[in-house]
Amino acid sequence: MILLKLFWSFFQIGLFSIGGGMAAIPLIQNQVVSINGWLTLTEFTDLVTIAEMTPGPIGINSATFVGIRIAGLPGAIAATAGCVLPSCIIAAILAWVYYRFKNLAVAQGVLDALRPAIVALIASAGLTILILAIFGEGGFKADIKEINFVSVLIFVSSLFVLRKWKVNPVFVMLGAGIIGGAIYMFC
């Protein structure tokens, strides 16, 4: 039963994450944290960190990570299969349409309208993680005492470095982990 649930959740993630890269993050968050409660928001953020630091698509990384934690190796296989199945089927259909009619105009049109939506989805996921970093699992509070100023400082300086020098994100996350970790350990 749990295997079927994992398969179905990641099937939906695979089916609705369009645009590659970070576009999958809000869908994974929705299925794994909000709907099924398989991970806490903190664990989910760890997963994003791990996925960014290891090779491979974030969808596969999450499917394996969540699947194995919930139902061992069979869980990982069920979730991964669910994640790739819809995209393989749809890519095959699109390829057939393309070779038949040499035209992808409708698919491109759909993608054009989805692009701004995906930007908003990614921004929303980023803001959720920022609120977690600043206020903890409890969420946003309008109270200055609840603000984690170390996180604010790390966020602002990381964003500055990324915007200004276009540094590889992996190094920024590593740097944030080392500097932040040192501050948390010793202060």
Added chain:
Amino acid sequence: MKDKKKKVYLKLFTSAFYLSAFTFGGGYVIIPLMKRKFADELKWIEEKEMLNLTAIAQSSPGPVAVNAAMLLGYRVAGAPGALVTVLGTILPPFITLSVVSLFYAAFRDNPIVNAVLKGTQAGVAAVIADVSLSLGKNVVKERDILSVIIMAAVFVLIFFLKVNVMLIILACAIIGAARILFKMKKEAKGGDEQ
């Protein structure tokens, strides 16, 4: 003949495995590497066709690298080719994350690991914010008012009103399809009149 086929499958699998194991940063990084390997080096596919397959892979949902692997494998060696190429692409992250998730459970409560992961949270938020800013800037630059409205509306719907993500994607897909079909119809009509 049979041996030759086996060799192709093996080469597809090992190439995909190697590319997937050493590519950090997802679809946008792995596709140029696939092109270099399969079009420039092995000459199994023409460059122009590779570009078309890339466009299809990016228009399909799901991980772009897996889609590209599937299409490429199929083009080179049919359905079995698609299967081995997809497997080759999936296995490296599958193995890596299986190992990581074992360590994660053992190490998460360690105070040092805990402090480092707490530190990365703000860094991850910054990485995502950076991506959102770059992508958002591109959307605004297109000067398409509908795109800007969609972007703003979706943010409010998702972040404040917690509307289901999948409903929003479906709605936007329908808007996009309707707009392009309407445009095509208009163009076809314009062509008739001339």
